[in-house]
Amino acid sequence: MxxxxxxxxxxxxxxxxxxxxxxELLKNGKPxxxxxxxxxxFVQMRDGAFSPAILVDVKHLPGMQxxxxxxxxxxxxxxxxxxxxLAGHPExxxxxxxxxxxxxxVASYQLRSRATMGGNLCNASPAADTAPAALVxxxxxxxxxxxxxxxxxxxxxxxxxxxxxxxxxxxxxxxxIPPPPKGPVGRYLKLGRNAEGDLAIxxxxxxxxxxxxxxxxxxxxxxxxxxxxxxIRVPTAEDILESRTIGDETISAAAQAARKTAxxxxxxxxSAGYRSAMVEVHAxxxxxxxxxxLGREA
Amino acid sequence: xxxxxxSLTVNGVLExxxxxxxxxxxxxxxxxxxxxxxxxxxxxxxxxxxxxIMDGEPVNSCxxxxxxxxxxxxxxxxxxxxxxxxxxLQEAMIEVSGTQCGFCTPGVLISARAFLxxxxxxxxxxxxxxxxxxxxxxxxxxxxxxSVKIAAKGG
Numbered sequence: 099m100x101x102x103x104x105x106x107x108x109x110x111x112x113x114x115x116x117x118x119x120x121x122e123l124l125k126n127g128k129p130x131x132x133x134x135x136x137x138x139x140f141v142q143m144r145d146g147a148f149s150p151a152i153l154v155d156v157k158h159l160p161g162m163q164x165x166x167x168x169x170x171x172x173x174x175x176x177x178x179x180x181x182x183x184l185a186g187h188p189e190x191x192x193x194x195x196x197x198x199x200x201x202x203x204v205a206s207y208q209l210r211s212r213a214t215m216g217g218n219l220c221n222a223s224p225a226a227d228t229a230p231a232a233l234v235x236x237x238x239x240x241x242x243x244x245x246x247x248x249x250x251x252x253x254x255x256x257x258x259x260x261x262x263x264x265x266x267x268x269x270x271x272x273x274x275i276p277p278p279p280k281g282p283v284g285r286y287l288k289l290g291r292n293a294e295g296d297l298a299i300x301x302x303x304x305x306x307x308x309x310x311x312x313x314x315x316x317x318x319x320x321x322x323x324x325x326x327x328x329x330i331r332v333p334t335a336e337d338i339l340e341s342r343t344i345g346d347e348t349i350s351a352a353a354q355a356a357r358k359t360a361x362x363x364x365x366x367x368x369s370a371g372y373r374s375a376m377v378e379v380h381a382x383x384x385x386x387x388x389x390x391x392l393g394r395e396a
Numbered sequence: 397x398x399x400x401x402x403s404l405t406v407n408g409v410l411e412x413x414x415x416x417x418x419x420x421x422x423x424x425x426x427x428x429x430x431x432x433x434x435x436x437x438x439x440x441x442x443x444x445x446x447x448x449i450m451d452g453e454p455v456n457s458c459x460x461x462x463x464x465x466x467x468x469x470x471x472x473x474x475x476x477x478x479x480x481x482x483x484x485l486q487e488a489m490i491e492v493s494g495t496q497c498g499f500c501t502p503g504v505l506i507s508a509r510a511f512l513x514x515x516x517x518x519x520x521x522x523x524x525x526x527x528x529x530x531x532x533x534x535x536x537x538x539x540x541x542x543s544v545k546i547a548a549k550g551g
Contacts, residue, residue, distance in 0.1 A: 103439035110398040111417035111463050140420075140459050141440045153417065155464070182453070206529020208454040208507060209441045 106140060107149040114154050117269070121244040123154050124267045132156050132269060134178045135212040137205075138221045156269055157214070165189065170277040177216025177270045181228075182207065184215055194275055196284025196305060200231040203288045203301075216270045219255065222262040222328070223297075229256065229329035230303035230321035231286060235275050243268035256328035279317070282307040283391040287384045289376055291367055298324040299368040300376045302356070304384040306392055312340040316392065320352070320381065325360035325373050332359045335381065344389060353382035402466035406431070407475030415462040422446045422457040424465075425472060433473035433502040437531075444530035447503035448472045454510040456529075473502035476509060485509055485547040494543035496534035504530045508544045518548055 111133075114120045124130055131150035133139055134157045142148065157163065157178035165187050166174045173189055184190055185201040204210055204218070204227045218228045219239065232239075232252040239250045244267055255263050264270060284305040290296030301323035309317045318339040320332040335352040342348040362373035403412045406429060413428055425431045425448065434457055437445035441456040448457045449471040476483040485508050488494065495501045504527065511518070511526035518526070523544045524537075532540060 105423070106418040106420065108397045109417055111400065111461060112398075113463075136459050136461070136464075137441050137456075144439055205441065206444065207511070207526055208444060208447050208456050208529045209459075211450075211453040211455050212459060 103144045106143050109150050109153045111153050111155065113158060114156050115158065117159060117242050117271075120154055120156055120159070120269055121267055123152060125244075128152050130154055132220075134162075134214045134217040134220075135180060137209055137213040138217060138223075159271065162216075162271065168274065172277045173275045175215060175273045175275065177220075177272055178214045179216075181210035181213050181215065181218070185210070193278055194231075194235060194284070196286055196303060197228070197231045197235065197275070199284070200227050200286040200303065203227050203286060215273060219252075219273070220262055220264065220270050222256050222258075222260050224259055224326060224328055225297045225301070225324040226329060227286070227288065227298065227301060227323065230301055230323045231284075232273065233321035233329060233331050234284065234303045234305040234319040235278070236319075238274040238276070239270055240272045240274060241265075241268040242271045249274075253331060259327050279305075279307040279309070281392075283388045285384045285387045285391075287380045287387075289380055297367060300324055300373055300380050302377070302380045302384045304381075304388045306339075306385075306388040308392065314340050314342060314344050314348075316340065316344060318352075318385070318388070320356060320384075322356065322360055322377060322381075324367075325362040325377050327361070330359065332356045332381075334359055339385070349382055349385045349389065352385060353378045356381035400463040400466070402463055404465050404467065405469045407471060413462070417461070417463060419462045420458055421448070421450075421455075421460040421462050421465045421470070424462040425457065425470070431472050431474050434506075435499055435502060437499070437503075442529075442531070443500070444503040444507060445500055447506045447530065449506055449510050452510070452513075454507050471506070471509075473505050476505060483509065483547075484550070485512070485543060488543040488546035489540075491546065492539050492542045494536065494539040496532070496536045500530055500532045500534075504532070504540055508547070512544070512548055516548065518544070520545070 128151040130152040133153050133155045162176040162178035164176045181201040185198045190198050218226050237252045241248045286303045288298045289300045303321045305319045320335050323329045335355040338352045357378040360377045362370045364370045398417050435445035437443035439458045441459045446458045
């Protein structure tokens with residue numbers, strides 16, 4: 099463990115005002131890096147992970163810090179909206195409480211006042227707390243580059259640990275959350291080493307809603323963080339919950355399916371074996387919580 | 397490396413500085429402005445010892461560039477007291493010995509002040525949640541929470 103972190107390496111800070119300016123800066127050949135809240139970028143730079151010649155601050159680009167309703171009760175969240183604003187926004191709390199819960203689970207209040215949802219997703223940590231919520235809400239990540247706009251479904255965005263689907267010169271400008279299904283219940287359960295905003299050992303997001311067209315009368319979406327090279331959906335568990343009568347047995351089977359889908363590793367926070375066991379436990383708890391809430395409403 | 401001319405208000409005083417791109421707000425406050433209340437603990441946004449209020453919201457000043465703070469209003473622990481006396485939080489800390497070695501105290505006071513400003517009558521759980529980004533290595537949390545409760549009740 100390092101006893102003292104060094105200061106930041108040298109770089110030139112540039113506050114970008116337009117997308118075109120960002121594209122130009124990214125094309126000029128100098129090693130560059132985009133800056134939003136800085137809560138990951140600065141820590142990684144101090145730890146020597148990278149040392150860009152130019153740091154391009156993109157959080158002041160038009161629309162990057164606003165939350166707007168789209169048609170049919172969807173939301174467009176600017177990529178640089180900070181996590182406290184996200185967690186406390188009336189429309190998020192009302193229509194997508196799962197997302198508010200996930201944002202609230204990150205680190206501490208003072209870190210969240212700088213950290214952004216776009217940064218959390220672009221950083222593409224397997225442990226990113228807003229990623230499972232983005233996956234089960236089937237968010238669309240909107241990127242802008244010199245060739246215009248590209249819309250990337252959340253399930254195509256995470257390509258490896260720290261890797262995302264953005265191409266050179268592209269930046270994430272917003273996250274669109276499509277209208278929620280009718281009467282949804284969502285939960286994000288996070289297990290850390292302590293209750294103090296640690297990175298997740300296991301994170302489980304579940305969204306459930308009644309749907310007469312499925313065999314069980316319900317549909318569920320489940321996503322996991324921290325137990326695979328990227329945040330992942332769990333289609334095998336979702337299939338079980340849609341095809342069998344829901345009760346303790348079906349929920350246990352779905353939780354076991356989640357455990358089988360997870361590909362955890364050993365790291366400083368937990369062993370692979372412990373993670374594997376905890377995926378099942380937390381998937382079961384999240385499903386029970388959602389099921390109970392749905393049952394009360396049914 | 398590029399430098400930037402910035403101006404910001406710190407504890408009510410307009411300050412101007414020319415800062416290199418890689419200077420963080422914490423360094424500007426401590427080494428240029430002589431405000432050594434905020435501490436450099438982990439330099440990673442985990443310990444909260446460097447917490448200051450920026451435009452009304454607490455931030456880890458080790459993770460904000462000085463140039464990013466251009467035009468902002470900053471409050472540090474030095475700005476909590478005035479000629480009329482200490483902040484009720486500081487009075488409460490003294491009353492119940494909410495401070496031990498003192499290293500975390502400025503960050504705790506700033507986080508708690510910002511918290512009470514947005515949540516005047518908090519529950520104990522809300523206090524703990526609000527202070528989860530401020531680590532006390534003396535582990536004096538019980539009295540820290542007690543201090544915030546007393547200050548919330550009006551000292």
